[in-house]
Amino acid sequence: MAERYSSFNPGGTLWLLQRITAAFLVVVLAFHFFLLHFVHHADEVTFGMSQARMSSIAYFSLMITFLVTATFHGSNGIYNALVNQGLSGTKKTVVKWTLVVASVVLVVNGVLTAIAWSDLINIGVQGIFG
Incomplete structure (x- = not known):
């Protein structure tokens, strides 16, 4: 019988986070698809409609x-898939840190884009100084 191998420790933190993020993504993707x-x-969606949605703190926070x-979820999944395929040593370290840097760049760029797309900064500034 074939032996099961996984780089995840069953019951470990990363194992649990991978499952929790998967469940969250299924729910949010269903919401996105429905909406x-x-x-x-x-074909009906306009930039103005998207900006109005992003200006809602609830929608902004969800996104x-x-x-x-x-x-x-994606970075962790890619990393563990490569480790399961036998990635080790220096290559494993390089892949890990490449994924970490790429993830940070992606999140920072996404947050900055979301802020620019929403009107939340202007609303907040006007509320404080207006």
């Missing part, structure tokens, strides 16, 4: 959480 394919069809969760 943007049933409530509003893709930032989605970004961070998807980035972690």
Whole structure:
């Protein structure tokens, strides 16, 4: 009988986070699909509608959480798939840190894009100084 091998320690923190993020992503993707394919069809969506959604703190927070969760889930999954295929030593270290840097760049760029897309900064500044 074939032996099962996984770089995840069953019951370990990364193992648990991979499952939690998967469940979260299924729910958020279902919400996204329902909202943007049933409530509003893709050809009806405008930049203004997207900006209005992103200006809601609840939607903005959900999208930032989605970004961070998807980035972690994808990077962690890629890393562990490569480790399961036998990646080790220096190559493993290089891949790990490349994924970490790429993930940080992706999240920072995504957050900055979301901030620019929303009107939350202007609303907050006007609320404080207006």
